[in-house]
Amino acid sequence: MIDPLIEVTDLTIGYDDVVLQEKASFEVFEGDVFAILGGSGCGKSTLLRYLVGLEEARIGEIRIAGVGRPNLEVGRPPFGVMFQSGALFGSMTVGENIGLALEQWTDLPHDAIAAVVLAKLRLVGLQGTEDKFPSEISGGMKKRAAIARALALEPSLIFLDEPSAGLDPVSAVELDELILTMNRGLNLTVVIVTHELASIFKIATRCIMLDKASKSIIARGDPKELRETSDDVRVRAFFNRLAKES
Amino acid sequence: MSRPSRFEVSTSPSARPELILEGELKFSEAALLWTNISKRLESVERNETFHFDLSNVESIDGGTMALIVHLRNELKLRGVRSDIVGAQGTVQELVHLYHGDENPIRRKRRRPKKSLDEIGERTIAFFGAVREVFGFFGDMILAVVGLLREPRTANWKEVPYLMERTGADAVPIVVLINFLVGFVMAFQGAVQLKQFGANIFVADLVGLSVTRELGPLMTAIIVCGRSGASFAAELGTMKVSEEIDALRTMGFGPMRYLVLPRALALMLVLPMLTLLADVVAIVGGLVVGIVSLDLSISAYLSETRQALSVWDVFSGVLKSVVFALAISLISCQQGFATTGGAEGVGRRTTSSVVAILFALILIDAAFTVFFFFFGL
Numbered sequence: 270m271i272d273p274l275i276e277v278t279d280l281t282i283g284y285d286d287v288v289l290q291e292k293a294s295f296e297v298f299e300g301d302v303f304a305i306l307g308g309s310g311c312g313k314s315t316l317l318r319y320l321v322g323l324e325e326a327r328i329g330e331i332r333i334a335g336v337g338r339p340n341l342e343v344g345r346p347p348f349g350v351m352f353q354s355g356a357l358f359g360s361m362t363v364g365e366n367i368g369l370a371l372e373q374w375t376d377l378p379h380d381a382i383a384a385v386v387l388a389k390l391r392l393v394g395l396q397g398t399e400d401k402f403p404s405e406i407s408g409g410m411k412k413r414a415a416i417a418r419a420l421a422l423e424p425s426l427i428f429l430d431e432p433s434a435g436l437d438p439v440s441a442v443e444l445d446e447l448i449l450t451m452n453r454g455l456n457l458t459v460v461i462v463t464h465e466l467a468s469i470f471k472i473a474t475r476c477i478m479l480d481k482a483s484k485s486i487i488a489r490g491d492p493k494e495l496r497e498t499s500d501d502v503r504v505r506a507f508f509n510r511l512a513k514e515s
Numbered sequence: 516m517s518r519p520s521r522f523e524v525s526t527s528p529s530a531r532p533e534l535i536l537e538g539e540l541k542f543s544e545a546a547l548l549w550t551n552i553s554k555r556l557e558s559v560e561r562n563e564t565f566h567f568d569l570s571n572v573e574s575i576d577g578g579t580m581a582l583i584v585h586l587r588n589e590l591k592l593r594g595v596r597s598d599i600v601g602a603q604g605t606v607q608e609l610v611h612l613y614h615g616d617e618n619p620i621r622r623k624r625r626r627p628k629k630s631l632d633e634i635g636e637r638t639i640a641f642f643g644a645v646r647e648v649f650g651f652f653g654d655m656i657l658a659v660v661g662l663l664r665e666p667r668t669a670n671w672k673e674v675p676y677l678m679e680r681t682g683a684d685a686v687p688i689v690v691l692i693n694f695l696v697g698f699v700m701a702f703q704g705a706v707q708l709k710q711f712g713a714n715i716f717v718a719d720l721v722g723l724s725v726t727r728e729l730g731p732l733m734t735a736i737i738v739c740g741r742s743g744a745s746f747a748a749e750l751g752t753m754k755v756s757e758e759i760d761a762l763r764t765m766g767f768g769p770m771r772y773l774v775l776p777r778a779l780a781l782m783l784v785l786p787m788l789t790l791l792a793d794v795v796a797i798v799g800g801l802v803v804g805i806v807s808l809d810l811s812i813s814a815y816l817s818e819t820r821q822a823l824s825v826w827d828v829f830s831g832v833l834k835s836v837v838f839a840l841a842i843s844l845i846s847c848q849q850g851f852a853t854t855g856g857a858e859g860v861g862r863r864t865t866s867s868v869v870a871i872l873f874a875l876i877l878i879d880a881a882f883t884v885f886f887f888f889f890g891l
Contacts, residue, residue, distance in 0.1 A: 381545070384582055388578075391614060
């Protein structure tokens with residue numbers, strides 16, 4: 270049997286005294302494009318913060334590649350993360366943003382780092398922007414640059430928080446293509462938080478759906494199959510863009 | 516079992532020169548690989564043929580492939596016939612993903628700007644900034660006129676809170692700094708005046724310099740550092756997070772809603788802080804007079820009263836009103852001009868403090884010259 274890359278067991282998530290999800294358990298396998306779905310406020314992005322170690326799980330357990338919660342204060346992070354806003358450092362150029370982790374965590378000389386930065390930018394279709402500041406590029410370009418930054422250290426796992434939110438349809442499709450290319454070409458496991466249906470059906474191989482009211486996972490599996498076969502009215506409503514029944 | 520990474524350069528005269536890479540090539544070992552290969556490739560000359568043979572590579576990650584493609588591109592741009600050969604399966608897919616099967620494009624290097632261009636651009640930017648401040652002042656006057664017609668459209672309820680934040684909260688630092696200003700000035704003056712037996716004139720020195728110049732100026736500098744920076748950062752953050760646009764779309768004029776309450780609050784509190792600063796600085800001088808110059812309290816205060824006229828105090832207060840206007844005007848204008856993210860807010864906050872300090876000194880100098888020519 271294949272060991273899961275990420276194993277979440279009975280995890281309860283929330284902030285302050287607010288509980289968003291209780292006893293969530295799921296697994297992500299190598300090579301997956303794994304989508305975390307659900308309506309606004311159900312805890313998708315919060316779950317992502319728990320997965321990457323920004324929040325500490327007080328109830329339940331998260332294991333990545335067999336190891337518990339990563340200590341972000343010590344050592345090289347075992348994955349890349351792209352935040353919803355891109356979170357590029359405004360005082361650095363795009364190239365410096367991508368080269369930062371390479372400077373910190375590799376022995377590569379400056380010319381080699383520059384070469385890797387240029388290659389990563391070309392990979393995400395941003396060649397020629399290495400000397401620009403984040404304020405000088407568009408929202409879609411910022412997201413691409415953020416993906417390039419997350420990929421700088423050649424992680425085998427990447428977390429993406431709503432990568433196509435706020436993008437025009439063409440940019441969103443291009444970003445989906447990019448994620449697929451990375452998944453297939455670099456054998457990258459992708460965990461993605463999104464509620465963009467087109468994106469889900471195009472790229473996700475497996476998914477879980479979080480529900481705000483029951484604070485639980487209400488569906489799991491292949492999103493296309495769930496759309497066709499799920500009996501749960503909440504799942505059908507989500508995938509078929511139906512309003513809640515009163 | 517996987518083989519470790521290794522490479523060799525074929526040297527046989529019969530074979531074509533090439534770099535043969537083998538095993539599992541990992542990014543964690545790429546630094547050593549890069550350094551060694553780069554050295555070997557230095558001797559390859561123009562018009563030679565030199566290929567990268569990946570036929571024995573079992574696996575390779577993206578970062579290492581990026582480096583190999585870069586080295587091959589560098590060779591090609593030097594006029595060497597170079598290709599990546601023998602790659603198969605996933606290795607070939609990565610070659611394609613990193614454009615190792617395409618001809619490299621020569622990157623244009625950005626030339627640094629010439630000094631004269633830099634000076635010209637900075638000068639234009641400076642005058643542009645000055646024009647923007649005056650334009651903002653014009654908008655502010657229009658907003659005041661509009662406010663006279665519709666007084667209810669201003670955010671009056673924020674004025675008391677802003678007065679507390681910019682005035683009452685600044686009292687401790689204003690008291691401390693101005694006490695020390697009076698204290699230090701009296702000490703410095705005392706050393707000179709003692710030589711002529713004119714100890715008592717320390718009261719004149721401190722009283723006049725503080726009320727006419729240092730009291731208003733030091734207080735304005737303190738308020739600039741506290742409130743000016745705060746206004747610029749606050750409005751800058753609102754600008755980049757589109758809160759100001761949201762205000763506009765809800766029918767609130769940002770000038771009336773955000774700028775005028777801040778300007779009014781500062782114009783009300785800065786004169787009060789200045790008066791407080793005058794008193795405290797005179798007390799600072801008095802302490803030195805008593806301790807160091809053996810003056811009595813009554814003698815010091817009597818000399819101060821004789822030296823000062825109402826105009827001396829009033830001129831300082833008048834200046835402080837103009838200073839308040841400059842601080843609020845520049846800080847709000849800089850806040851409104853913020854673009855970008857957190858870095859933009861920081862940049863505008865810094866430039867607002869610098870511009871305000873520059874403006875304060877300029878205004879003070881203008882007042883001094885004006886008062887001198889009119890004998891005030």
